Amino acid sequence: MTLDLARWQFALTSINHFFFVPVTIGLAFLTALLQTTWHRNGRPEFLRLTRFFGTLLVINVAVGVVTGLVQEFEFGMNWSDYSRLVGDIFGAPLAMEGLIAFFLESTFLGLWIFGWDKLSPRVHLLTIWLVALGTVLSAAFIMAANSWMQHPVGYTMVGGKPRLDDIWAVLTNPVFLWGYLHVILAALVTASSVMLAVSAWQLRKAGGAGADGKTASDAEGATRREHREIFTFSMRLSLIVLVPAVILALFVGSELGVIEARYQPMKIAAAEAQWTTCQPCSFSLFQIGGGNDDHTPTQLIEIPHLLSLLATNSWNGKVIGLSPLQARYARKYGPGDYVPNVFIQYWSMRVMAYAAGLVFLLSLWGLWQTRRRKVAVSRSFLLLATWAVILPFLMNTAGWLLTESGRQPWIVQGLLLTGSGVSPSVTFTDVVISMVVFGLLYTALGVIDAVLVIRYARREIPPAPVQDHAEARVPSMLY
Amino acid sequence: MTLVEFWFLLIAVVWTGFFVLEGFDFGVGMLHGVLGRDEAGRRTVINTIGPLWDGNEVWLIVAGAAMFAAFPGWYATMFSGFYLALVLLLGALMARGISFEYRGKRDSDTWRRTWSGLMTGGSLLVPLLIGVALGDLLQGLPVNSHQEYTGSFWTLLQPYGIYAGLTFVVICVTHGATFIALKTTGDVRDRAARLARMSAPVTALVVLGFALWTHAIAGKGLLINPVEIIAVIAIIASAWLVFDGLEGWAFAATTIAMATAVLAIFSELYPRVMVSSTGHAYNLTIHNTASGSYALKVMTVVVAIFLPVVLAYTAWTYYVFRRRLSDKDFRVQQTAPH
Numbered sequence: 052m053t054l055d056l057a058r059w060q061f062a063l064t065s066i067n068h069f070f071f072v073p074v075t076i077g078l079a080f081l082t083a084l085l086q087t088t089w090h091r092n093g094r095p096e097f098l099r100l101t102r103f104f105g106t107l108l109v110i111n112v113a114v115g116v117v118t119g120l121v122q123e124f125e126f127g128m129n130w131s132d133y134s135r136l137v138g139d140i141f142g143a144p145l146a147m148e149g150l151i152a153f154f155l156e157s158t159f160l161g162l163w164i165f166g167w168d169k170l171s172p173r174v175h176l177l178t179i180w181l182v183a184l185g186t187v188l189s190a191a192f193i194m195a196a197n198s199w200m201q202h203p204v205g206y207t208m209v210g211g212k213p214r215l216d217d218i219w220a221v222l223t224n225p226v227f228l229w230g231y232l233h234v235i236l237a238a239l240v241t242a243s244s245v246m247l248a249v250s251a252w253q254l255r256k257a258g259g260a261g262a263d264g265k266t267a268s269d270a271e272g273a274t275r276r277e278h279r280e281i282f283t284f285s286m287r288l289s290l291i292v293l294v295p296a297v298i299l300a301l302f303v304g305s306e307l308g309v310i311e312a313r314y315q316p317m318k319i320a321a322a323e324a325q326w327t328t329c330q331p332c333s334f335s336l337f338q339i340g341g342g343n344d345d346h347t348p349t350q351l352i353e354i355p356h357l358l359s360l361l362a363t364n365s366w367n368g369k370v371i372g373l374s375p376l377q378a379r380y381a382r383k384y385g386p387g388d389y390v391p392n393v394f395i396q397y398w399s400m401r402v403m404a405y406a407a408g409l410v411f412l413l414s415l416w417g418l419w420q421t422r423r424r425k426v427a428v429s430r431s432f433l434l435l436a437t438w439a440v441i442l443p444f445l446m447n448t449a450g451w452l453l454t455e456s457g458r459q460p461w462i463v464q465g466l467l468l469t470g471s472g473v474s475p476s477v478t479f480t481d482v483v484i485s486m487v488v489f490g491l492l493y494t495a496l497g498v499i500d501a502v503l504v505i506r507y508a509r510r511e512i513p514p515a516p517v518q519d520h521a522e523a524r525v526p527s528m529l530y
Numbered sequence: 531m532t533l534v535e536f537w538f539l540l541i542a543v544v545w546t547g548f549f550v551l552e553g554f555d556f557g558v559g560m561l562h563g564v565l566g567r568d569e570a571g572r573r574t575v576i577n578t579i580g581p582l583w584d585g586n587e588v589w590l591i592v593a594g595a596a597m598f599a600a601f602p603g604w605y606a607t608m609f610s611g612f613y614l615a616l617v618l619l620l621g622a623l624m625a626r627g628i629s630f631e632y633r634g635k636r637d638s639d640t641w642r643r644t645w646s647g648l649m650t651g652g653s654l655l656v657p658l659l660i661g662v663a664l665g666d667l668l669q670g671l672p673v674n675s676h677q678e679y680t681g682s683f684w685t686l687l688q689p690y691g692i693y694a695g696l697t698f699v700v701i702c703v704t705h706g707a708t709f710i711a712l713k714t715t716g717d718v719r720d721r722a723a724r725l726a727r728m729s730a731p732v733t734a735l736v737v738l739g740f741a742l743w744t745h746a747i748a749g750k751g752l753l754i755n756p757v758e759i760i761a762v763i764a765i766i767a768s769a770w771l772v773f774d775g776l777e778g779w780a781f782a783a784t785t786i787a788m789a790t791a792v793l794a795i796f797s798e799l800y801p802r803v804m805v806s807s808t809g810h811a812y813n814l815t816i817h818n819t820a821s822g823s824y825a826l827k828v829m830t831v832v833v834a835i836f837l838p839v840v841l842a843y844t845a846w847t848y849y850v851f852r853r854r855l856s857d858k859d860f861r862v863q864q865t866a867p868h
Contacts, residue, residue, distance in 0.1 A: 109631065110631065110632070110635070112631075113627060113628050113630075113631035113632065114628065116584070116587075116627060117623060117624040117627045117628060118624075119591075120590075120591065120620060120623055120624070120627075121620050121624075123591060123594055123595060123598075124594065124609060124616055124620060126598065126609075127594075127598065127605045127606055127608070127609025127610060128609050128610055128613055128616055128617075129610075131606035131607065131609065131610035132606070134598060134602055134605055134606040134609075135602050135603055135606035135607075135677075136602075137602075138598050138599065138601075138602020138603075138605060138606070138821060139599075139602060139821040139822050139825045140825065141598075142595065142598035142599030142600070142602055142605070142821070142825075143599045143821075143825055143828060143829055145595040145598055145599065146592065146595040146596050146598065146599040146600075146829060146832075147829075147832055148595065149588060149591045149592035149595045149596075150592055150595075150832065150833065150836050150837065150840065151832070151836050153588045153591055153592070154585060154588050154592075154840045154843075154844070155840075155843075157584040157585040157587070157588050158584075158585035158588075158840075158843055158844060158847055159843075160584060161580070161581035161582060161583075161584055161585055161847065162581060162847055162850065164580070164581065165577075165580050165581035165851065166581070166850060166851075169850050169851070170850065209822065214821075214822040214824065214825070215821075215822060215824055215825040215828070216822075216824050218828045474606075474610035474613075475610075475676075475678055476610050476611060476613075476678045476679045476680065477610050477613050481613045481614060484614060484617065485613070485614070485617045488617050488621060489617075489620075492621055492624055496624065496628065499628075499632065503632065503635055503636075506636075507635075529573070529577055529580065529634070529860075530573065530576050530577050530580045530630060530631075530633065530634045
């Protein structure tokens with residue numbers, strides 16, 4: 052029971068944390084792009100956009116940071132036996148993350164927010180790029196740590212404990228390299244979808260009556276035209292990032308699948324609910340029934356050869372089924388159930404892929420709408436683009452479920468079972484209390500953050516800061 | 531010095547960095563309501579740490595992660611043993627961290643009052659709880675032969691630990707007051723200086739008691755620990771200096787006092803990292819909790835390259851934001867600033 056609850060807690064807190072992380076990574080990069088554009092062409096619209104989206108970034112970072120603190124503490128709090136055993140290897144990337152990435156990100160974000168009037172424009176531009184670098188680096192270290200749990204490398208066993216003996220192997224772990232790329236691309240998809248949604252909402256508001264000049268006064272009409280122009284820029288930028296990012300994310304994701312199939316065959320077999328070995332293997336779009344007790348679900352609309360391609364990169368590749376894998380694992384590791392939750396694997400794979408597919412279609416439609424720098428006018432596109440902001444968050448959550456639930460019952464693949472990693476000194480009551488406290492805190496944080504982000508995303512974009520003389524610097528943001 | 535000793539020293543230094551830097555942020559958080567008579571005043575106080583506090587808090591993250599990497603046994607026993615206390619700590623850290631960012635994001639008195647309350651409470655709770663925890667490490671907690679904590683939440687509340695926690699809170703108040711006096715002008719500065727004049731003598735008495743108790747509880751005999759002496763001298767000096775109106779020197783003195791108060795606990799702990807009240811044989815030490823030497827070597831290289839870089843840009847940040855803030859700047863634009 053304590054184990055289940057500790058697992059639920061880790062799952063819920065990290066899923067929640069990862070709502071904010073990809074937005075931060077991607078939005079830091081997009082804000083840096085906007086500011087670079089302003090720095091080059093000096094047009095006030097881009098300064099306004101930089102500060103507009105920069106404010107959304109700052110609101111989001113605050114929650115990402117505090118939820119990240121919980122993650123770091125949780126290893127020791129709920130998973131002390133795990134920490135004790137693997138701290139030698141797993142702790143190192145976490146410490147590097149703090150020293151190399153978090154200091155960079157936090158310090159330069161402070162300089163960026165408060166340094167508008169204190170740094171030269173060039174140095175100030177550099178600060179936002181260093182923030183973006185910090186976010187990307189932090190993702191690298193945490194992904195290196197996570198990938199080691201999926202595919203442990205670079206260690207030898209000394210007295211029953213894995214001891215790091217090759218840091219280079221940890222940092223070039225193929226699961227890490229592809230997984231990291233996949234996460235960065237997902238972050239770009241997420242943040243550019245957010246930018247797309249905000250731009251679409253703003254364009255929808257700025258369209259309407261002012262567009263044909265029926266009811267609006269001239270001044271109001273001019274403001275609306277200006278708004279349309281500004282948010283058309285940001286929409287174009289978001290689409291230019293979104294389209295390649297989502298295409299690449301799909302390809303990298305499929306390559307990651309091949310690599311995971313090599314080291315964690317259970318994960319991929321479970322993602323197709325494939326109990327028996329097949330060659331070639333088809334991929335079903337839907338299934339009825341299924342799960343760990345139902346080995347013969349009704350699979351609908353099967354696409355021949357697709358699973359072979361996804362899992363092995365070859366047209367007629369062989370995928371070993373869950374039952375033979377289970378028998379093999381039981382021989383190797385002793386009696387036990389080594390099959391992950393098949394229902395979660397099957398559906399998280401599909402939710403992730405379908406959500407990404409929808410984002411892709413929408414982004415193509417968006418490119419068509421804004422071709423030759425046109426203002427997007429289709430009301431249905433603008434409405435859909437606003438609501439589609441939910442999709443990347445679904446996609447990310449499903450992706451992490453696929454990765455993490457697919458590793459079960461292992462906490463470190465082949466090395467340590469999740470059940471052996473939990474804290475022996477922590478009682479059921481302790482975990483219940485922390486669950487309630489974190490539950491309340493995260494709900495409150497989520498609501499407040501959502502309210503603030505929506506308020507700030509919907510407000511009228513503030514005018515460019517007034518400068519009393521040509522040489523004056525842009526005034527700083529303040530608390 | 532062996533690698534293991536070096537890492538113990540480094541972790542002590544990182545905790546020291548955390549308390550010195552984030553210490554005045556806690557002071558600012560606790561005092562902003564008292565020192566800022568109106569909204570402009572409160573914003574002046576908060577903005578003194580605006581660009582700094584987030585980077586300062588990273589010292590805490592690095593302290594935790596360094597313990598995890600270098601002494602996994604220590605990290606595992608301590609973090610699982612202090613379970614409910616850490617839940618409370620995380621709650622306080624969350625409330626406080628968010629309050630800086632969100633307080634000014636809506637033009638509403640209720641909104642600002644709520645966040646101010648959380649900022650004050652969080653800024654008081656965090657140094658209190660961490661202080662209690664560090665004190666407990668030295669006083670000793672029930673830890674068995676498997677390095678597992680066997681007490682409950684209430685076992686953590688021990689007299690010395692609580693006193694250590696309170697000591698850090700009062701040092702944070704004085705440290706924060708000298709910082710605000712150094713970073714503001716006009717009314718706010720005067721009030722911060724006045725507050726420092728009241729709090730510094732009290733803090734000096736508390737730190738004197740802390741130094742004596744820390745020395746006694748460590749049970750290392752009568753041999754004087756220079757770190758504890760420096761803590762007492764520095765805090766008395768700070769009281770002296772605030773009366774003379776030497777703000778810069780007073781802040782330097784509270785910095786030294788804070789640093790040596792933290793180092794006092796770590797120097798008395800060494801070579802233990804967590805004393806077992808069950809039996810001395812079960813003490814956690816730097817040797818029975820450490821990572822392998824290869825991992826420590828890798829980490830040492832990383833630290834040797836990146837710590838100087840971090841220190842350099844942190845110093846540069848403090849230089850960029852060296853100017854004093856005036857509440858006049860905040861009277862012009864009262865509403866949400868962006």
